[in-house]
Amino acid sequence: MTEAIVYEKIGDIAVLAANNPPVNALGQAVRQGLVEGIERAEKEGAKAVLIYGEGRTFFAGADIREFGKAPTEPFLPDVCTRIEASPLIVVSALHGTALGGGLEIALGSHYRIAVPKARMGLPEVLIGVMPGAGGTQRLPRLIGIDKSLDVITSGRQIGAKEALELGILDKVAEGEPREIGLAYAQELIDAAAPRRAISEMPAPEPVDFDALYDAVLKKGRGLLAPAVAVRGIQACCELPFAEGMKRERELFMELMATDQRQGLIHAFFAERAVGKLPELKDVEPRQLAAIGVIGGGTMGAGIATSALLSGLTVTLIEMSPEAAEAAKGRISGNLQGALKRGKISPEKFAELTEKALTLATDYAALKDADLVIEAVFEEMSVKKDVFTKLDAICKPGAVLASNTSYLDVNEIAACTSRPEDVIGLHFFSPAHVMKLLEIVVADKTAADVVATGFALGGKMGKVSVRAGVCDGFIGNRILSKYRTCADYMILDGASPYQIDAALEAFGFAMGPYAVGDLAGLDIGWAVRKRKRAEGMDPRARDFTYADKLCEDGHFGQKTGMGYYDYSAGAKARVPNPEVMPLIEADRAAQGITPREFTDEEIVRRYMAAMVNEAARVVGEGIAKRPLDVDVTLLYGYGFPRYRGGPMKWADMQGLPGLLADIKSWAQDDPYFWEPAPLLEKLVAEGRSFDDLNKD
Numbered sequence: 001m002t003e004a005i006v007y008e009k010i011g012d013i014a015v016l017a018a019n020n021p022p023v024n025a026l027g028q029a030v031r032q033g034l035v036e037g038i039e040r041a042e043k044e045g046a047k048a049v050l051i052y053g054e055g056r057t058f059f060a061g062a063d064i065r066e067f068g069k070a071p072t073e074p075f076l077p078d079v080c081t082r083i084e085a086s087p088l089i090v091v092s093a094l095h096g097t098a099l100g101g102g103l104e105i106a107l108g109s110h111y112r113i114a115v116p117k118a119r120m121g122l123p124e125v126l127i128g129v130m131p132g133a134g135g136t137q138r139l140p141r142l143i144g145i146d147k148s149l150d151v152i153t154s155g156r157q158i159g160a161k162e163a164l165e166l167g168i169l170d171k172v173a174e175g176e177p178r179e180i181g182l183a184y185a186q187e188l189i190d191a192a193a194p195r196r197a198i199s200e201m202p203a204p205e206p207v208d209f210d211a212l213y214d215a216v217l218k219k220g221r222g223l224l225a226p227a228v229a230v231r232g233i234q235a236c237c238e239l240p241f242a243e244g245m246k247r248e249r250e251l252f253m254e255l256m257a258t259d260q261r262q263g264l265i266h267a268f269f270a271e272r273a274v275g276k277l278p279e280l281k282d283v284e285p286r287q288l289a290a291i292g293v294i295g296g297g298t299m300g301a302g303i304a305t306s307a308l309l310s311g312l313t314v315t316l317i318e319m320s321p322e323a324a325e326a327a328k329g330r331i332s333g334n335l336q337g338a339l340k341r342g343k344i345s346p347e348k349f350a351e352l353t354e355k356a357l358t359l360a361t362d363y364a365a366l367k368d369a370d371l372v373i374e375a376v377f378e379e380m381s382v383k384k385d386v387f388t389k390l391d392a393i394c395k396p397g398a399v400l401a402s403n404t405s406y407l408d409v410n411e412i413a414a415c416t417s418r419p420e421d422v423i424g425l426h427f428f429s430p431a432h433v434m435k436l437l438e439i440v441v442a443d444k445t446a447a448d449v450v451a452t453g454f455a456l457g458g459k460m461g462k463v464s465v466r467a468g469v470c471d472g473f474i475g476n477r478i479l480s481k482y483r484t485c486a487d488y489m490i491l492d493g494a495s496p497y498q499i500d501a502a503l504e505a506f507g508f509a510m511g512p513y514a515v516g517d518l519a520g521l522d523i524g525w526a527v528r529k530r531k532r533a534e535g536m537d538p539r540a541r542d543f544t545y546a547d548k549l550c551e552d553g554h555f556g557q558k559t560g561m562g563y564y565d566y567s568a569g570a571k572a573r574v575p576n577p578e579v580m581p582l583i584e585a586d587r588a589a590q591g592i593t594p595r596e597f598t599d600e601e602i603v604r605r606y607m608a609a610m611v612n613e614a615a616r617v618v619g620e621g622i623a624k625r626p627l628d629v630d631v632t633l634l635y636g637y638g639f640p641r642y643r644g645g646p647m648k649w650a651d652m653q654g655l656p657g658l659l660a661d662i663k664s665w666a667q668d669d670p671y672f673w674e675p676a677p678l679l680e681k682l683v684a685e686g687r688s689f690d691d692l693n694k695d
């Protein structure tokens with residue numbers, strides 16, 4: 001008997017307690033232990049078997065760390081089949097999160113009970129695979145095709161109450177899983193309840209699975225796993241159980257071999273690794289109960305909303321009572337959204353807007369704040385003015401944070417007498433929705449201030465990434481490079497519409513020009529003007545079509561016209577007929593003969609520009625690891641999750657080929673396409689970005 005499953009016999013009941021912290025993942029030892037436990041229970045004459053998890057959860061699924069390695073026996077589907085085949089009554093008692101293979105173990109059991117707070121689901125598609133231990137064969141037999149389709153293709157977690165209504169659970173009871181499980185097993189023995197195998201239940205009648213497959217594939221925007229899972233459900237309906245299990249295994253193994261599976265699992269582990277920084281290991285964050293926000297525009301109001309929802313009290317400073325009132329309106333509007341979605345109750349809404357939020361026009365109101373974030377106009381002199389005032393007012397030890405998206409946080413810190421307390425907290429708009437938070441660490445920022453930034457991000461449910469100081473930090477610096485690459489392709493012959501379409505087909509939620517229209521073209525215009533005023537490198541190419549569009553008053557969606565015409569609504573994107581003539585005029589003025597671009601070349605160049613700059617960002621230590629770049633792009637820039645992030649994508653493409661392309665393009669434009677030293681080094685050493693994640 002392995003220690004991962006602890007066996008005990010209590011009266012007529014054999015108890016198999018999983019003991020594989022932290023989440024009782026179904027690694028080889030656990031699987032082996034379950035099979036041995038069932039065999040021993042049968043030999044020792046038990047009448048029933050109870051399976052439950054010690055610690056925080058029932059099984060959270062197959063051990064994802066084993067994926068990609070050769071599978072080891074006993075395989076999980078066989079374990080579920082063995083459990084189900086037992087002549088004893090098998091009961092699973094669920095708590096925590098019974099996910100994937102965990103729920104499949106429960107479905108292999110004859111009866112299922114859970115505590116009210118238990119959550120369950122089949123989230124395999126979210127990591128690029130599908131249920132592979134009978135989930136697609138047993139669930140439709142239990143709850144029908146429609147409900148199974150929803151559960152399996154969405155991967156969503158279901159609460160115990162809903163699971164009971166759906167028929168996944170037989171009973172919900174308050175208490176510890178062991179106690180409620182033992183009581184239920186005894187109840188079943190006393191009632192001489194029958195052994196009840198789902199595999200022996202009739203399968204639902206087949207439906208038009210080809211149509212379902214197409215619909216799910218379309219909805220997934222390139223994501224394969226949910227559509228392939230439909231084929232598993234089809235097998236349940238069309239084949240005898242044992243053959244359906246074989247088909248499910250084949251489909252599961254097909255998905256296991258995809259790049260999408262690798263990308264999604266990389267994303268899963270990367271987003272858990274970003275917050276784990278060795279330098280913060282034993283560092284306690286500072287107190288964090290009351291925060292201040294300066295500026296109540298879209299960004300400030302979003303930050304305040306997020307803080308309120310995370311249980312912090314907020315004092316928001318605006319320039320005038322009217323502006324403060326407008327800020328309050330924005331925050332209330334945001335919270336109304338949370339109310340409508342059922343995230344907060346009407347009482348909570350009233351408490352947050354009336355008690356937890358204070359509006360003021362005098363900085364003196366910030367004297368007791370533990371942390372203050374400014375979200376004022378993006379200009380150094382304005383920021384310095386704010387920080388000078390904060391330095392004078394805030395209590396010793398208060399964290400002073402800037403939400404700047406590209407300004408030098410060292411320079412901001414230097415205007416205070418306490419640069420060790422100053423940090424950048426770069427939220428993404430709308431701040432109460434977007435999950436990314438860049439934590440920008442300046443030269444003198446104290447470690448416990450960095451830890452406080454991560455603690456704030458944690459409270460707010462953000463994915464926080466550490467970044468160093470440079471123009472644009474991690475995300476905007478890389479964005480600026482790949483956006484420029486797209487702009488250059490337009491000069492050379494591509495159209496904004498072809499570029500958007502090619503990148504949307506690659507998996508981006510929106511192409512760069514549609515994003516520009518959404519964010520406001522005036523933002524990029526201001527940046528270009530600033531860069532020209534600062535003096536652009538003479539080797540950089542320049543163009544005027546984008547400025548002319550703005551000069552004509554076309555700022556994108558907010559003015560109804562940008563690269564696209566939105567007169568028929570935001571979703572009906574029609575190319576703006578003024579755009580191509582402006583581009584053609586630029587090409588003519590620069591003596592450029594436009595050439596054809598294939599969609600493949602567009603993606604390749606765009607991605608290479610992204611990866612090359614990302615390699616510089618890592619090489620310079622602005623991002624500590626390649627995975628920090630991946631998470632930044634995934635959560636802040638609409639990068640397709642199933643590709644894992646740009647660094648993971650580059651590893652899967654092969655770094656030598658990518659470097660060779662960059663070098664070949666550098667022959668025409670050596671300034672833009674200069675290879676990043678880190679990329680050259682990795683290729684020379686035969687290493688990957690992921691190797692750096694493990695260093």
Ligand code: 3H9
Nearest residue numbers: 023025060061062063064065076097099100101131132133
């Ligand atoms: C599957 O089951 C396939 C089968 O159908 C067929 C097979 C043949 N494996 O997230 P947390 C680690 S596919 C290994 O921070 P939380 C995690 O990395 C699987 N490790 O905590 C972290 O490690 P560390 C289907 C896992 O409370 C630690 O546990 N199941 C696994 O915020 C704590 O995790 C899933 O997809 C795993 N399966 O959330 C469930 N799960 O401390 C995936 C977690 O070293 N997991 N770890 O950083 C989750 O959704 C969340 O982790 C969970 C807990 C909700 C369980």
